[in-house]
Amino acid sequence: MKDVTQPGEGVGARLPRKEDDRLMRGRGQYIADIRLPGMQDVAFVRSPLAHARIRGIHVPEDLKGRVFTAADLDGVKNIRAVSGLPGFKVSEQPVLATDKVRQVGELIAMCVAPTRAEAEDMAARVELDLEELPALHDMLEARKPGAALVHEHWGDNVFLESLVNVNIEAAFDAPVKVTRTISTARQCMAPIEGRGTVVHLDHRMDQLVVYTASQMPHIVRSGLSECLELDEGQIRIISPDVGGGFGYKAILLSEDVCLAWLARKLGAPVRWLEDRREHLTANANCREHHYELTLYAERDGTLRGIDCEATVDSGAYSAYPFSACLEAAQVASILPGPYDFPSYRCRTWSVATNKCPILPYRGVARTGVCFALEVALDALAAELGLPPEVVRLKNLVRPEQMPFDNITKKHFDSGDYPEVLKRALIAIDPEKVRARQKAGEPDGRRIGLGLSIYCEQGAHGTSVYSGWGIPMVPGHEQAGARLTPDGGLELRVGVHSHGQSLETTLAQVAHEILGIPVARTRVFYGDTAMTPYSTGSWGSRVMVMAGGAVATACTELSERIRRIGAHMLQADLADVRFENGRVIGPHGDVGVNEIAHTWYRRPQDLPADVDGGGLEVTSGYKPLRDSGTFSYATHAVVVAVDPEIGEVELLDYVIVEDGGVLVNPMVVDGQILGGLAQGIGTALYEEMAFDSSGQPLASTLADYLLPGAPEVPAPFIGHMETPSPYTRFGVKGIGEGGAIAPPAAIANAINDALRPLGVEMMRSPVTPRRIVEQVLAAREAGLVEKQGASANRSAA
């Protein structure tokens, strides 16, 4: 399957984004922009405690009929996000709490009023009688026997335990063994737009119309239909402009179900807009992993085996549709990363705690495993006295092994992994960096160089997800393509575009096939009534899947165009070809505009036996193999670390990636830059901490630090294009990669700077406080020569 890439507007063109004209002028339409006549606002009464039995909810008499609790929710079922993996324990998540609350921020009652401020006033007057229970805030404690129970009937707090063992015993006699405890903090996703839902009844269509900021509208429809016991046809989901998703907007929230119930109950439009406090404390949590990791190796750096125990804090409930086990169970299958080695063991636990459910965040488990494995590899390199790039080159899968089935049976479709490392090294220039490091800085800061490499399985399909047994399995992806009577093109896709630039890139794909100008192509998405079914936008899948579907539909459409064109040219079908938007015959040619006009407006000019299918096609697509595309990259970073204050400055950042054939390299750059910013957040800033009673310690963006523009350097981005042999045009999914590698690369650079001081940071985020703590501890222990001030000991 080799399609010709040509410049212009097709695949490969650096076309400016069509959607920017609207978005940059402030003309986007988000949930909060929607105004419906008579719309009322909802505020929720949320649990102030992490774990408590509900003894009573007292609603003041004058608020009756405007405040609703679980007792009012007739006919609403719990959210149940099951997994088919053996041993999985199901959590029942009532949309409003019934007997117990299991996390701070859990919904207890909803208050409806003409304005949000009035609804909040009402919420403040609802009194709760709660009996506090011991709260589980530490997943390792929660795993132990005798811990308090989040879900009593389970008997323990483990959603799921898994074990993969590939001959680990064979590695035990390796001459070098390096063990580290590594962890990543709980984070919040923090898209610029939070969640929001507006629901009204469309009596004409007998439909509940749910406007909600979702990256997976069709899945939300299935979830709502299950919880409300409505036919799917009775529900229409409209997801308008969405200001960033990152996985958070993949989830069916209790709030969505509540609002849908409420609109039916009141017969009036209702709205809930998530505020930042709700977002941070009650909903958008992700990422919290803990690893005990051992690497076995030869003295030359060759890996003999990896042994790992990984625990993921899954929070109180299993989130719909991805379940509570997506992270931990994936850890076991993807920890080996881009490396080839013979022995492997990984045990994982998905642990329930009294925190928000953990949700899939850009990179999902990959960011955690990349951090764990890549910082451990640097520890191994340090132990061996080898440069980190040497250890990696020893173990990376080689191009001649492609396609390659790794130790966990992941099927790498194509690529040259050592090459992205070599190119990144050329760009970052380790010799120069190490010379500077050796010379020392005049201001006392220390220079460090860090690398990390990852592979990103994207667009994994039926064969992968059917094994998980979660409520959603992607099958064929579909797209609709319709020629308008004047020769324009309408595309309909079930995925969403919340930063992916699909209005531009899918039009480019269509242009590649049909030659219709991108400006004359419209992409419709985000409405279950107007688009084919799709699991939506997640898992770095949209360009592979929806792009492939658009190409398939357009190819079929081009054949229909060709047939009508042949009629019009009075030529044999065999003698005409379709090229650049024209049907060309032996004695003349005819353009798409004219063909469309004839089909729609002058059918009398066509013969009676013309194909009645016309100029509208919906067609489906799957790659030749649906085990996923593997894009990959090397990130290399130079930092300056102040060991006395712990400040870290990113001096240089290099990314060399291979995302297969790039439909629009500028859009890919944008995806990488956004991911890099998030990865820097994971590395240095973002942490949702909890106290011992399970209270979240960041409730505003003053406490939950996100990197801003000054904290994100402009990286050098280099592209390689190794086509995937399995996908249309050879594209690969690249949506998450930018967020996967930075935490490991930055931590490795910091460790490179600080190792001579006896310091090694194995926990994200690497904060100034943690750096100084370790620097002082190392000095205290006499690990290194005394540096700078040592005043604190004498004062302490």
Add this chain to the structure above:
Amino acid sequence: MKPAPFEIARPREIEAAVALLAEGGDGAKVMAGGQSFGPMLNLRLAQPSLVVDITGIAALKSVREEEGAIVYGALVTHADVEDGRAPDVGAHVLSRVAAGIAYRAVRNRGTMGGSLAHADPAADWVNALSALGADVEIAGPSGRRWLGLGDFLTGALSTALGAGEMLVAVRVPKVPASARFGYAKHCRKVGEFAHATGALLVDPQKGTARALMGAIDAPPLVIADARELFGGRVDAGFAGRFDATAAAIALFDAGVSDPVERHIHVEVLRRAVRQADGLFSPQSSPSSRSAA
């Protein structure tokens, strides 16, 4: 995150504002630029019954020069100082501090008086103006009074303002040409409230020095005679004699019990000292970059 209901008044005269505050009692709160108070209202951390918006009082926007000092009206904004619309007490002394406060959007609305009255220990004006020995003028039901910042700041988020009183002006002594002012802070990101602030006003000609360590969850620790931090004298090469142990002991005595925090505070002060000594330019150090 919507505020609880409150009344709002927008007086045009200081006297009218004072009368409203006296009448409103504990439930009345002054709002100037609203950059801290606004979020507190929205988070319902503050639930006043009456908000007295003083931004309509023209008298609070004036700046006047006095012998050896400049008096800033309470409503002078950070951006006024940053951009030089309000005169500085010395070459780039306050403008440099102002430029490092939060973000430009905050600086456009946030005021010097509001910042001091809010009394966040990590705030730049609280620390920089304490280091420079500023006084504040207070208007209340019984007239006007002046108070040194050290007496005005009584705790984290707490001041000596009494019932019906409001801050109306800030008098900042001019920095003589012979003196240097070093100011450094440690923020995890640009625009964040500081985790440690250090300042040194030093005049080697006169042999005087005044040091400050701030953002310690309490009013800043001011060492009025800071010669003790430099072996008893501040002549040439004083920065090289910076006595980190003495600074750490002072912090310990001020209740900073955590050794890591102490270390960071001392090191931030060391940067301010180096800056004042001109040993390296502010631009070359990341923590002072935001204040530069």
